[in-house]
Amino acid sequence: MSTTTEIATLQLSGTKKGKIIISNITEPYGKETSDVVSIGIALNGKDIEWKSHIPYGSLDEVIEVLQKVSQEKKA
Numbered sequence: 001m002s003t004t005t006e007i008a009t010l011q012l013s014g015t016k017k018g019k020i021i022i023s024n025i026t027e028p029y030g031k032e033t034s035d036v037v038s039i040g041i042a043l044n045g046k047d048i049e050w051k052s053h054i055p056y057g058s059l060d061e062v063i064e065v066l067q068k069v070s071q072e073k074k075a
Contacts, residue, residue: 002027004038017045028053
């Protein structure tokens with residue numbers, strides 16, 4: 001059975017109430033499937049409207065790309 005555990009909640013820049021909700025989901029696609037990191041966006045601060053699931057095996061590469069684009073936007 002899938003279990004969601006909230007890891008962190010961040011303010012969503014550019015909104016008054018928006019939140020970024022980061023969670024771990026165990027068995028997201030059924031029994032014995034690998035955990036994923038879930039990144040949800042709640043514009044009103046509570047109801048998640050968009051969600052991405054990232055397998056832990058891909059997480060480091062995704063972080064590298066996000067850090068790169070963040071640095072490019074700052075330049």
